[in-house]
Amino acid sequence: MATMQKIKNHAEELASQIRDGSFKAVDAVESSLDKIQKKNSALNAIISTLNERALDRAQQIDKATTRNGKLFGVPVVVKDNFCVEGSQTTAGSKILKGFVSNYSATVIERLEAQGAVVIAKANMDEFAMGSSNENSAYGAVKNPWNEACVPGGSSGGSAAAVASEMAPIALGTDTGGSIRLPAHYCGVYGLKPTYGRVSRYGIVAFASSLDQAGPMARSVRDLSLAYDSVAGFDHKDSTTYTETAVDTYSKLTSNIKGKRIGVVTSHIENVDQNNKELITKAIDTLKSLGATVVEIDLPYTENSISVYYMIATSEASSNLARYDGIRYGVRAEGATLDELYENSRGLGFGPEVKRRIMLGTYALSSGYYDAYYKKACQVRRLIKNGFQAAFEKCDLIVGPVATSSAFKLTERSQDPLKMYLNDIYTTSINLAGLPALSAPIGIQKDGLPVGLHLIAKAYDEQVLLNVALSLEEALPGFERTAGVRG
Amino acid sequence: MAKEYTTPEGFEAVIGLEIHAQLLTHSKMFCGCSTEFGKGDNANTCPTCLGMPGALPVLNKKALEFSALIGLGLNCEVRKESVFARKNYFYPDLPKGYQISQFDKPLCENGHLEYLSDGTKKRVRIERAHMEEDAGKSTHHGTYSVVNYNRSSVPLLEIVSGPDMRGPLEAADYARAVRAILVYLDVCDGNLEEGSMRCDCNVSVRRSGEQKLGTKVEIKNINSFRFIEKALQFEIERQVDAVQSGEKIVQETRLYDPDKNRTFTMRTKEEAHDYRYFPEPDLLPVVIDEAFMNEVRAKLPELPLQKAYRFQKEYEIPEYDAFVLTQSRELADYFELVARSTENPKISSNWVMVELLAKLNEQKMGITRSPVPASALAGLINLMQKGVISGRTAKDVFAEMFETGASAEQIIKEKGLAQISGNDEIKKVIQEVFVNSPNQLAQYRSGKDKLFGYFVGQVMKATSGQANPEVTNELLKEMLKGS
Numbered sequence: 001m002a003t004m005q006k007i008k009n010h011a012e013e014l015a016s017q018i019r020d021g022s023f024k025a026v027d028a029v030e031s032s033l034d035k036i037q038k039k040n041s042a043l044n045a046i047i048s049t050l051n052e053r054a055l056d057r058a059q060q061i062d063k064a065t066t067r068n069g070k071l072f073g074v075p076v077v078v079k080d081n082f083c084v085e086g087s088q089t090t091a092g093s094k095i096l097k098g099f100v101s102n103y104s105a106t107v108i109e110r111l112e113a114q115g116a117v118v119i120a121k122a123n124m125d126e127f128a129m130g131s132s133n134e135n136s137a138y139g140a141v142k143n144p145w146n147e148a149c150v151p152g153g154s155s156g157g158s159a160a161a162v163a164s165e166m167a168p169i170a171l172g173t174d175t176g177g178s179i180r181l182p183a184h185y186c187g188v189y190g191l192k193p194t195y196g197r198v199s200r201y202g203i204v205a206f207a208s209s210l211d212q213a214g215p216m217a218r219s220v221r222d223l224s225l226a227y228d229s230v231a232g233f234d235h236k237d238s239t240t241y242t243e244t245a246v247d248t249y250s251k252l253t254s255n256i257k258g259k260r261i262g263v264v265t266s267h268i269e270n271v272d273q274n275n276k277e278l279i280t281k282a283i284d285t286l287k288s289l290g291a292t293v294v295e296i297d298l299p300y301t302e303n304s305i306s307v308y309y310m311i312a313t314s315e316a317s318s319n320l321a322r323y324d325g326i327r328y329g330v331r332a333e334g335a336t337l338d339e340l341y342e343n344s345r346g347l348g349f350g351p352e353v354k355r356r357i358m359l360g361t362y363a364l365s366s367g368y369y370d371a372y373y374k375k376a377c378q379v380r381r382l383i384k385n386g387f388q389a390a391f392e393k394c395d396l397i398v399g400p401v402a403t404s405s406a407f408k409l410t411e412r413s414q415d416p417l418k419m420y421l422n423d424i425y426t427t428s429i430n431l432a433g434l435p436a437l438s439a440p441i442g443i444q445k446d447g448l449p450v451g452l453h454l455i456a457k458a459y460d461e462q463v464l465l466n467v468a469l470s471l472e473e474a475l476p477g478f479e480r481t482a483g484v485r486g
Numbered sequence: 487m488a489k490e491y492t493t494p495e496g497f498e499a500v501i502g503l504e505i506h507a508q509l510l511t512h513s514k515m516f517c518g519c520s521t522e523f524g525k526g527d528n529a530n531t532c533p534t535c536l537g538m539p540g541a542l543p544v545l546n547k548k549a550l551e552f553s554a555l556i557g558l559g560l561n562c563e564v565r566k567e568s569v570f571a572r573k574n575y576f577y578p579d580l581p582k583g584y585q586i587s588q589f590d591k592p593l594c595e596n597g598h599l600e601y602l603s604d605g606t607k608k609r610v611r612i613e614r615a616h617m618e619e620d621a622g623k624s625t626h627h628g629t630y631s632v633v634n635y636n637r638s639s640v641p642l643l644e645i646v647s648g649p650d651m652r653g654p655l656e657a658a659d660y661a662r663a664v665r666a667i668l669v670y671l672d673v674c675d676g677n678l679e680e681g682s683m684r685c686d687c688n689v690s691v692r693r694s695g696e697q698k699l700g701t702k703v704e705i706k707n708i709n710s711f712r713f714i715e716k717a718l719q720f721e722i723e724r725q726v727d728a729v730q731s732g733e734k735i736v737q738e739t740r741l742y743d744p745d746k747n748r749t750f751t752m753r754t755k756e757e758a759h760d761y762r763y764f765p766e767p768d769l770l771p772v773v774i775d776e777a778f779m780n781e782v783r784a785k786l787p788e789l790p791l792q793k794a795y796r797f798q799k800e801y802e803i804p805e806y807d808a809f810v811l812t813q814s815r816e817l818a819d820y821f822e823l824v825a826r827s828t829e830n831p832k833i834s835s836n837w838v839m840v841e842l843l844a845k846l847n848e849q850k851m852g853i854t855r856s857p858v859p860a861s862a863l864a865g866l867i868n869l870m871q872k873g874v875i876s877g878r879t880a881k882d883v884f885a886e887m888f889e890t891g892a893s894a895e896q897i898i899k900e901k902g903l904a905q906i907s908g909n910d911e912i913k914k915v916i917q918e919v920f921v922n923s924p925n926q927l928a929q930y931r932s933g934k935d936k937l938f939g940y941f942v943g944q945v946m947k948a949t950s951g952q953a954n955p956e957v958t959n960e961l962l963k964e965m966l967k968g969s
Contacts (some may be wrong), residue, residue, distance in 0.1 A: 083540045091539065103533050105540060200768075202533075202540040208767035238544050238769050315767055318574050321583020322537045326633070341576055364574070364762035373764060 011074045011168040011222040018073030025058040025073030032075035032119050035166045043142045045160035046120045047080045048088050054119040069115025070225045077161040077170040080121040081204035084108050091204040092124040094137040095323045095330045095348025105202025107230040114229040122157030126350045128206040130154050131422040134413045135352045149406040152182030159186035162216045169226045170216045175206045176308050177426025179214050183438035184401035187449025189223045190216045194458045195433035196241040199234030205319040207312040210430040220469040224249045248462050254470040257290030262394030272404040274444035282441040282452050285474050296390045300382045304428035310363050310376035317360030384432040396463050397455040401438045405448040435461045439468040490655050491719050499691050499722045501651040506684040507643045507674040509552045515619045515641035516543030527634045535639040537581030542768050549641035552673040553617050554782045557594030559667045560612045567773050568593040570766040575759045578633050579622035589763040592616035601663035602809040603656045610660050611648030618642050654718035658711045666790050670815050678709045691725040701735040708742050717742035801831035817853045820860045827864035845888050857891045866894035875905050907954040919944040
């Protein structure tokens with residue numbers, strides 16, 4: 001590699017310098033790929049890199065005559081469940097080992113239309129099923145802040161890549177907390193947009209009514225730029241919202257005077273002491289910036305884990321039926337068609353995926369459908385109504401992302417139920433289809449970062465970004481990246 | 487079939503049909519791929535209809551429009567909100583591992599269809615008609631199989647009748663009537679042989695007078711109307727035999743083998759799939775507004791039944807004729823053209839029904855391929871009505887027209903077939919007949935009236951049948967009286 005210039009800290013600055021020609025996209029991309037090469041053996045955040053494709057694109061960008069694009073020349077890491085034409089897409093599963101997608105996801109096309117360069121595919125829990133990123137067929141991802149800890153899941157590779165400065169921006173997906181949890185554990189920003197804001201076309205599905213792609217970044221302004229780049233109506237995804245051009249970046253403001261912030265005190269009481277202190281401090285900061293705090297009630301959210309695991313596994317059991325060894329992916333031979341299916345799926349899927357397929361298959365079975373799936377859908381409606389009522393009293397809700405910061409690898413992986421409880425604060429948001437953001441608010445005594453969970457009403461991502469920006473500016477500075485290891 | 491099949495004495499058959507109609511849209515149901523037939527293997531495919539990871543379905547609006555149109559044609563209620571559902575099962579020709587269909591909220595419900603079977607008017611309820619995508623096609627080659635996904639996600643409408651039919655012919659005629667509507671609406675080509683219309687029959691038997699339905703059996707793989715009848719006949723006999731010998735009917739799916747003319751077990755209830763239906767989360771509920779329905783209604787043409795009623799009223803033709811003539815839009819149009827040009831609907835109807843259809847059936851031709859266009863048939867009928875040719879000659883002329891495509895006038899002229907109607911000409915012939923038949927003349931005049939027919943015959947013979955029969959009769963009567 002030629003120049004070894006340090007990658008710029010933020011996408012906003014980098015894109016501006018590449019646009020005006022003072023910095024080269026090729027250098028940015030090379031620097032990023034170099035960082036991956038150096039750090040990935042320790043972190044295992046990346047499954048594959050797209051060196052040739054990325055460098056080709058970077059060269060084109062450097063030669064381009066029209067030099068606009070929100071992410072012009074910016075290297076981006078995407079979770080390995082986004083299809084990128086001509087590249088391997090594994091979704092963290094052995095069953096898709098070596099599978100090369102023949103098309104690109106809409107969000108990939110949109111990123112590229114804004115000049116972004118996809119440099120690598122990030123590690124993840126298999127089919128996005130997990131909260132610790134220990135369920136990957138390609139090995140667990142390590143937390144850049146402490147390699148003995150999990151980075152959170154399922155977008156753990158994306159979070160670790162951003163936290164360790166492999167790239168300023170990464171894309172993840174969030175079905176029950178999979179962007180926010182790793183953002184919290186890795187000290188980066190993570191936005192789960194409103195369901196329908198970002199096209200799901202070309203993203204390997206886990207649970208279709210809950211899945212939503214979103215960006216991760218080290219600053220609110222970068223987060224906003226990345227979000228604006230990918231959001232908006234897509235005729236290829238019937239569930240996208242009609243608004244076409246989404247522009248939060250030009251409307252960013254840290255003035256949050258008069259914003260009403262909803263808090264469920266019991267949620268904050270239940271978290272680990274270190275987290276509680278930082279969350280309380282962040283809320284006090286918001287008050288000092290002119291926001292008011294109101295106590296709210298979120299009925300039925302205590303059911304959200306059960307409801308979530310019914311709906312998510314049901315949809316997953318159907319979404320994952322296409323991995324049958326017939327057209328692509330792993331095929332294990334068998335004497336009969338049924339054996340071929342059994343052997344291929346038995347070999348290709350990991351234990352957590354099998355567990356969820358079985359749960360979902362059971363919940364949808366005739367005779368059980370009403371008691372499980374249908375009942376879960378009814379409670380989902382109640383949870384959604386509860387949020388709607390709460391948003392009559394406030395403009396956004398803040399609280400914890402999880403009960404604690406990152407935990408130790410293997411600490412919970414033997415107990416699926418304990419692992420599922422990690423998602424206690426995040427799943428209700430997906431069930432209600434709301435936008436939510438995890439914003440880093442400090443480092444606890446053991447050196448692990450803590451995030452604040454911000455939740456808004458549907459399609460109001462702007463307020464999340466504005467409030468996150470106000471905190472970013474107001475909170476005492478702390479090392480927001482773990483890139484120190486460099 | 488010479489005679490309509492009858493269910494064995496003391497038993498009643500209960501039959502319901504599920505008809506899959508392939509919609510004539512240019513693109514597939516959930517992606518933009520072409521539906522054109524006969525392309526290379528897997529040429530009409532994309533990530534969506536191949537079930538690639540991450541691909542999503544988007545509803546084809548035309549498929550929705552066609553489905554709603556069929557719903558109206560079958561007198562159904564079209565739901566303002568219908569929901570797509572996933573039907574989950576594993577098979578290599580089903581790329582996603584589920585078929586997108588509709589389950590508890592189908593697009594069309596509660597319709598009915600009236601049609602004529604064996605001269606009797608029947609009414610069959612349409613329970614529902616729901617939209618769904620087709621699967622691909624597997625071909626097995628001994629040690630391996632191949633799959634072609636060109637048909638994957640081609641739009642279908644499944645039309646489910648009530649268990650309202652009691653005999654094989656009634657069921658086949660119902661299928662014919664559904665086909666007629668689909669073709670009238672120009673939304674399905676209704677070809678059973680090629681599979682653009684597929685028909686599954688549900689049939690059970692019970693002892694006459696019994697209220698409770700017997701155990702039903704589903705018969706698949708029937709690809710002609712005749713086979714619907716034959717498969718049902720076989721199956722009814724089989725079930726009645728079983729009941730009579732005290733066996734239990736097993737709920738199962740059977741296949742019809744036309745070569746052996748029998749049905750055989752495909753899978754029993756125990757082997758049946760649990761389809762685990764649930765609402766398709768990748769598609770929003772289909773919401774239909776008034777504006778859309780008005781658009782669809784505007785496209786609804788006059789349907790066979792309405793046309794048949796109008797024909798009965800407007801042309802005063804019998805019910806049977808009206809139903810036969812409205813079987814297809816083209817036949818109905820043909821008849822109307824003839825009827826209007828001749829101003830004699832009854833004669834027109836007879837000619838179309840008897841002469842034309844017989845010839846067409848003989849040649850296995852459809853009305854659109856008739857060598858005698860409507861205007862030509864009208865021309866022939868008009869010449870006959872004017873007395874230029876007799877009814878008998880007209881039949882010969884028609885046969886000639888059918889064969890050569892020439893007009894009636896041309897044929898009559900070339901062959902000198904015009905009728906002799908002139909009094910003087912016919913008188914001359916009669917006189918000749920009298921000269922040649924002195925004995926008969928004497929006998930007649932001495933009271934043997936029966937010989938009148940003989941003289942008519944002789945005149946016709948002498949004129950090769952071209953003498954106008956009415957004029958001949960009149961003149962003969964007069965001249966036989968003698969002077």
